[in-house]
Amino acid sequence: MSAVSIPASPLERGTKKARVIVWIVLAVGLVWTLVPLLWMFTSSFKNDQDVTSADPKVLFAPTLDNYTGLFTGANNLTPYLWHSIVAAGLSAFLAVAIGALAGYGLARTQMRGKKHLSFWIISTRMAPIAAVVLPLFLIFRQLGLIDSIPGLVLAYLTFDLPFAIWLMSAFFADLPPSLEESALVAGCSRWQAFWQVILPLTKSGLVTTFVLCLVFAWNDYAFALVFSGPNSQTLPIAASQLVTQTGIDWGQLCAIGTFVVVPMMLAGLAVRRWLVTGLTLGAVTGE
Amino acid sequence: MATLTKAPQHAATPPPAKPKKPLLAFEGKLLAPGVILLAALSILPFIAILVMSVSRIRLLGGVAVGFVGLENWARFFTDPDLAANWLRTAVFFLLTLGLEMLFGVGLAICLWRLLKGRNAVLSLLLLPMFVAPVIVGLLGRFLTDSTFGLYTAVLRTLGYEGDILGGKYSAFAAVVFMDVWEWTPLITLITLAGLSSVPLSIREAASLDGAGTWKSLRHIVLPSIANVLLVALLIRSMDAIRYFDIIWVTTNGGPADATKVVPVRLYETAFRFFDLGYAAAIGLVMLAASIVIARVFVRLLDQKGLTR
Numbered sequence: 106m107s108a109v110s111i112p113a114s115p116l117e118r119g120t121k122k123a124r125v126i127v128w129i130v131l132a133v134g135l136v137w138t139l140v141p142l143l144w145m146f147t148s149s150f151k152n153d154q155d156v157t158s159a160d161p162k163v164l165f166a167p168t169l170d171n172y173t174g175l176f177t178g179a180n181n182l183t184p185y186l187w188h189s190i191v192a193a194g195l196s197a198f199l200a201v202a203i204g205a206l207a208g209y210g211l212a213r214t215q216m217r218g219k220k221h222l223s224f225w226i227i228s229t230r231m232a233p234i235a236a237v238v239l240p241l242f243l244i245f246r247q248l249g250l251i252d253s254i255p256g257l258v259l260a261y262l263t264f265d266l267p268f269a270i271w272l273m274s275a276f277f278a279d280l281p282p283s284l285e286e287s288a289l290v291a292g293c294s295r296w297q298a299f300w301q302v303i304l305p306l307t308k309s310g311l312v313t314t315f316v317l318c319l320v321f322a323w324n325d326y327a328f329a330l331v332f333s334g335p336n337s338q339t340l341p342i343a344a345s346q347l348v349t350q351t352g353i354d355w356g357q358l359c360a361i362g363t364f365v366v367v368p369m370m371l372a373g374l375a376v377r378r379w380l381v382t383g384l385t386l387g388a389v390t391g392e
Numbered sequence: 393m394a395t396l397t398k399a400p401q402h403a404a405t406p407p408p409a410k411p412k413k414p415l416l417a418f419e420g421k422l423l424a425p426g427v428i429l430l431a432a433l434s435i436l437p438f439i440a441i442l443v444m445s446v447s448r449i450r451l452l453g454g455v456a457v458g459f460v461g462l463e464n465w466a467r468f469f470t471d472p473d474l475a476a477n478w479l480r481t482a483v484f485f486l487l488t489l490g491l492e493m494l495f496g497v498g499l500a501i502c503l504w505r506l507l508k509g510r511n512a513v514l515s516l517l518l519l520p521m522f523v524a525p526v527i528v529g530l531l532g533r534f535l536t537d538s539t540f541g542l543y544t545a546v547l548r549t550l551g552y553e554g555d556i557l558g559g560k561y562s563a564f565a566a567v568v569f570m571d572v573w574e575w576t577p578l579i580t581l582i583t584l585a586g587l588s589s590v591p592l593s594i595r596e597a598a599s600l601d602g603a604g605t606w607k608s609l610r611h612i613v614l615p616s617i618a619n620v621l622l623v624a625l626l627i628r629s630m631d632a633i634r635y636f637d638i639i640w641v642t643t644n645g646g647p648a649d650a651t652k653v654v655p656v657r658l659y660e661t662a663f664r665f666f667d668l669g670y671a672a673a674i675g676l677v678m679l680a681a682s683i684v685i686a687r688v689f690v691r692l693l694d695q696k697g698l699t700r
Binding site: 123124126127130131134135137138139140141142144145148156157158159160161203204206207208209210211213214216220222223224226227228229231232233234235236237238239240241242243244246247259262263266267270295296299320323324325326327330331341344345348355358359362365366369370372373374377380381384385386388389 | 419420422425427433440444449503505518522525526527530532537577578585624627634636658662663671672690693694
């Protein structure tokens with residue numbers, strides 16, 4: 106009521122009843138969101154009996170067996186982990202490197218047919234996975250790229266690259282062209298203006314693009330399912346095989362799930378400020 | 393040393409008159425590697441899938457492609473199962489999108505009204521988005537396991553006895569809710585960004601007029617974020633139409649085809665029965681459907697002046 110109140114929106118104060126409703130909705134939302142994750146996390150520290158107990162156990166004696174099991178014995182994950190890191194990391198890196206160049210070109214070019222070019226780029230990102238996997242499978246088979254890390258990197262680039270081009274061009278378009286113009290006047294070449302002036306200004310864009318590309322590739326299942334074999338299987342495939350081959354060891358499955366999920370959550374939250382721009386391909390700018 | 397001497401020289405050569413021509417070439421050069429690689433990764437597969445859709449493909453002893461004309465397409469239009477798959481995809485599409493929009497916008501409005509702790513709560517709510525869909529599926533199986541699943545136990549106390557992933561309707565509901573769990577946060581995030589950019593004056597005008605919370609939401613706030621909601625809807629629809637991972641690891645399309653959406657059918661046709669030609673025909677139609685949605689998407693962005 107007073108004029109010195111916090112300059113937030115008046116709606117945010119609201120009546121008492123409204124505030125109670127807000128908290129109830131958020132509490133329900135948090136429970137709905139977090140219970141599966143917490144259950145997976147806690148179950149990863151349970152022994153077999155507690156995991157498969159008919160009445161769910163909240164209190165239990167924690168054990169690290171499931172985690173040590175991931176790196177020793179028959180289900181050793183180390184090679185899968187390595188494949189995941191290399192394939193996802195390399196495709197995200199290549200996507201950002203090539204995507205930053207092309208994104209800048211796209212943001213600044215005045216060429217005719219620019220609209221068609223950008224539509225084509227975005228449409229390759231939105232193509233159904235299955236419709237891409239199918240012909241690539243045949244092509245990769247001919248080229249001997251099945252069950253190889255380069256094959257997987259190329260497959261991931263089919264969705265990471267168009268995403269990176271489009272997103273980087275959104276970040277570049279936010280920078281006024283006068284920046285390069287003054288760099289050119291100061292004696293820079295176009296390349297120097299791009300490399301030394303513009304690129305450093307969009308560090309946040311580069312990092313966001315890299316993280317999102319990494320998450321997409323790291324989380325991929327469909328491509329890896331078709332293209333990978335013993336020499337290139339990734340963590341999501343390893344997780345799904347834990348179910349089909351050795352009977353279901355849920356404790357270990359929860360451990361591998363935690364292992365796959367936590368790094369991506371941390372990476373995603375680290376770029377949260379730019380997530381809206383990223384996930385809407387720049388169509389909605391964040392706060 | 394070399395760059396040091398070269399740079400000023402280069403800058404000195406073109407007089408500061410009109411550097412228009414080289415500008416264009418420079419952008420083209422930067423675009424080239426990306427466009428060439430993307431072309432290789434998308435045009436070649438597109439041609440391949442076109443050829444595949446009119447062929448019979450054998451994989452044993454090297455790839456052999458034999459032209460069969462419109463056989464696959466004739467089958468496409470007379471396949472009663474496929475029609476059911478498409479119908480199921482449409483229902484799935486409407487249900488997931490509808491629930492995600494409803495929950496997502498609801499949560500966003502509540503978050504928006506929060507003065508303290510908004511960022512902390514938002515961060516927690518966003519977590520499912522980063523979970524690999526396979527893990528969502530496997531976790532879903534764990535939670536709904538008929539003997540020890542947490543959600544099975546919860547439902548049992550509420551009086552529901554039954555194998556969740558074993559029943560036709562419950563399995564469908566389960567895969568819908570797994571997708572809703574994973575992607576509602578995206579709608580919340582985008583909507584909240586839209587709400588935060590509604591000018592303060594509009595919101596103030598709304599509430600000082602004595603308009604009730606609900607009224608001001610409906611008539612002032614929601615219309616002013618309509619564009620943002622549309623973008624959120626389209627982004628999600630692109631993904632919902634190709635939804636695959638979760639179903640593949642939970643129900644595999646079953647029980648009795650209850651969760652067999654088009655992408656699952658396609659995958660099965662191609663990589664279980666190795667009928668690649670027919671799968672290609674299905675894939676091409678999916679591609680066409682998604683291009684239509686992408687067109688709408690880009691046109692809308694264009695209208696709002698959001699593309700470059």
